[in-house]
Amino acid sequence: MERKGFVLKGTSQSVEMIIGQVTPVGDILQQLDEVLARRGDVMGRLPFVLETGERELSDTELAAFEHFFIDHHLDYQLPQPEPPVDPGEVLFPPVACDPTIVVDHTLRSGQSVTTGGNVLVVGDVNEGAEVHAAGNIYVLGVVRGVVSAGESITALGFEPSRMTVGDVEYEGSERGFRDARKARTAFVEDGTIHIEVAGKRR
Amino acid sequence: MGKVIVVTSGKGGVGKTTTTANVGGALTKLGKKVLLVDMDVGLRNLDLVMGLENRVVYTFMDVLEGRCTADQAMVKEKHAGGALMLLAASQLHNKQDLDLDKVKEAIAALAEEFDYVFLDSPAGIEHGFDASSAPAGQALVVVTPDVTSVRDADRVIGLLENKGVRDCSLIVNKYDRTLIERKKQLTSDDIVDVLGTELAGIVPEDKAIIDATNRGDILVLSQSTPAATAYLEIAHRLEGDETHFSALSTGRSLLSIFRRQK
Numbered sequence: 001m002e003r004k005g006f007v008l009k010g011t012s013q014s015v016e017m018i019i020g021q022v023t024p025v026g027d028i029l030q031q032l033d034e035v036l037a038r039r040g041d042v043m044g045r046l047p048f049v050l051e052t053g054e055r056e057l058s059d060t061e062l063a064a065f066e067h068f069f070i071d072h073h074l075d076y077q078l079p080q081p082e083p084p085v086d087p088g089e090v091l092f093p094p095v096a097c098d099p100t101i102v103v104d105h106t107l108r109s110g111q112s113v114t115t116g117g118n119v120l121v122v123g124d125v126n127e128g129a130e131v132h133a134a135g136n137i138y139v140l141g142v143v144r145g146v147v148s149a150g151e152s153i154t155a156l157g158f159e160p161s162r163m164t165v166g167d168v169e170y171e172g173s174e175r176g177f178r179d180a181r182k183a184r185t186a187f188v189e190d191g192t193i194h195i196e197v198a199g200k201r202r
Numbered sequence: 203m204g205k206v207i208v209v210t211s212g213k214g215g216v217g218k219t220t221t222t223a224n225v226g227g228a229l230t231k232l233g234k235k236v237l238l239v240d241m242d243v244g245l246r247n248l249d250l251v252m253g254l255e256n257r258v259v260y261t262f263m264d265v266l267e268g269r270c271t272a273d274q275a276m277v278k279e280k281h282a283g284g285a286l287m288l289l290a291a292s293q294l295h296n297k298q299d300l301d302l303d304k305v306k307e308a309i310a311a312l313a314e315e316f317d318y319v320f321l322d323s324p325a326g327i328e329h330g331f332d333a334s335s336a337p338a339g340q341a342l343v344v345v346t347p348d349v350t351s352v353r354d355a356d357r358v359i360g361l362l363e364n365k366g367v368r369d370c371s372l373i374v375n376k377y378d379r380t381l382i383e384r385k386k387q388l389t390s391d392d393i394v395d396v397l398g399t400e401l402a403g404i405v406p407e408d409k410a411i412i413d414a415t416n417r418g419d420i421l422v423l424s425q426s427t428p429a430a431t432a433y434l435e436i437a438h439r440l441e442g443d444e445t446h447f448s449a450l451s452t453g454r455s456l457l458s459i460f461r462r463q464k
Binding site for chain 1: 354356357359360361363396397398
């Protein structure tokens with residue numbers, strides 16, 4: 001436990017008040033009140049600058065200080081949030097890179113995955129399940145549920161209840177179609193969704 | 203330590219209770235000692251299906267709350283010579299009254315005395331389902347060949363997997379060959395394709411089940427109809443024996459010819 005809740009350093013322009021790291025704010029203010037009662041004549045004329053060091057004060061704690069200073073008719077300066085660091089010259093824009101999520105089972109009715117990256121499902125996406133990805137979706141099975149991807153959707157079969165790639169909605173279904181040997185990819189070209197054998201695109 | 207198996211479906215009316223009674227009955231024919239626990243608190247039925255409604259004095263809830271011992275609450279089925287026992291559900295409580303920890307503890311203790319303990323789950327995925335699946339190491343998911351039942355089964359299998367019950371197998375119930383040949387119902391292949399879960403049995407639509415259930419007789423213990431045969435096949439499969447699916451093998455399809463030759 002700190003013996004004193006704060007240290008006061010007087011300069012010609014202000015009184016720097018460095019508070020301890022652990023003493024509760026209520027105790028600090030009580031101690032300050034006692035100090036001011038004894039020496040308020042000297043210090044009361046100069047503004048108080050609050051220094052918190054490593055300690056982070058909550059909004060309520062800061063408000064408590066503010067109220068205290070106002071009640072005692074003192075000028076004050078609360079710690080300011082640090083200004084953002086100048087990043088200097090940016091050579092490469094930061095890449096928001098979400099990892100690929102791997103789901104190692106069939107997604108069943110009521111289960112869902114949403115990500116800013118990619119999703120790999122080792123199994124089917126059943127009716128009633130949902131997958132939403134900003135990037136690509138790869139399904140080692142049949143898509144029967146609701147899927148949306150920003151880039152593309154690759155699967156062994158497309159029987160979705162709803163499928164969106166980019167902002168284009170797919171309106172077909174290949175119910176009964178089975179060609180488990182070839183994965184195919186749904187992608188957008190000229191504003192419509194094409195489904196072609198995967199890997200043949202580029 | 204016996205196997206603890208939850209019989210569930212999500213959807214109501216697919217035949218969980220009848221399946222529980224008959225699969226349990228079929229196992230006693232293979233010389234196993236079986237306990238059936240009705241988990242449908244407030245809406246009990248298993249006692250009726252087994253024809254034991256007048257014999258129930260204490261319920262599973264009485265056991266859980268310490269008003270009697272399990273031995274006092276268990277009721278003996280008439281035809282199985284003491285190998286088939288029932289623990290009835292309370293009609294006076296709600297499903298919320300089931301304390302999961304107490305249920306687990308009680309079922310674990312009972313599993314020491316039996317080869318099989320079946321938990322007949324209520325419909326739905328709420329507390330009654332939680333309480334029925336919590337003690338189980340294995341699940342039988344009952345589906346009928348309808349899209350509604352298959353979707354609910356899919357949801358339930360997902361929930362069971364989340365709870366760590368990974369050994370799920372399917373019983374396709376009320377399988378009607380004439381409707382399937384007319385493409386009015388899903389085939390068992392369609393169902394397995396969607397659910398990706400192993401098949402434990404296919405029980406054909408059989409009027410004898412309705413009749414036996416209304417009389418309070420367990421079909422498999424009193425008659426040998428196609429459905430009774432299917433229940434015996436399920437019992438064999440639970441015991442690890444390979445058997446064919448007789449419900450499929452009476453037709454003319456190429457697949458069924460191969461299955462028959464097994």
